[in-house]
Amino acid sequence: MIDHFGINCADLDAAKTFYDTVLGTLGYTRQMDVGVAVGYGGDGKPEFWISRFEDMGPNREVHVAFSAPDPATVRAFHEAAVRLGAESLHAPRMWPEYHAHYYGAFVRDPDGNNVEAVCHTAVEGTDPSL
Structure with a gap:
């Protein structure tokens, strides 16, 4: 049912550091990085995305x-x-x-x-x- 999902982050660089580390402990890695968005997963399939877009308010x-x-x-x-x-x-x-x-x-x-x-x-x- 769910193919992938993503969240928006106030500070993408801080989020990358955080998710590189914590998802790494679970065996997941960056599968794709397109500048404003990074996809994590395994076996070449990004399933969890983090991203940053300008003018995104506190309720992202x-x-x-x-x-x-x-x-x-x-x-x-x-x-x-x-x-x-x-x-x-x-x-x-x-x-x-x-x-x-x-x-x-x-x-x-x-x-x-x-x-x-x-x-x-x-x-x-x-x-x-x-």
């Missing part, structure tokens, strides 16, 4: 990504959320900066959290809408 949003079996399900998730009045943060699309088969959509839930549906097996060109 949470990011939760739900697994979807295919791109059509990601699109259905996005359409349903928008139909309910959710703000679309990112319409469904390929995200090659994450990895070659990453297809996701992001919306803001009623409490302001960043909620995503993601498929990790999309292949650009095999689905006419990709």
Whole structure:
């Protein structure tokens, strides 16, 4: 159900030091570092993310990504959320900066959290809408 989740940090450098150390004791390491966000996990799959964004207030949003079996399900998730009045943060699309088969959509839930549906097996060109 949960693919990955992330929290926002007031001081990303301090958070990196903290999570490098404490998650290291559990056998987890940095799997990806994209500057403003760092993903931790094992076996090449980041499942827990920390990030820092400018102008983030004291009640920082949470990011939760739900697994979807295919791109059509990601699109259905996005359409349903928008139909309910959710703000679309990112319409469904390929995200090659994450990895070659990453297809996701992001919306803001009623409490302001960043909620995503993601498929990790999309292949650009095999689905006419990709």
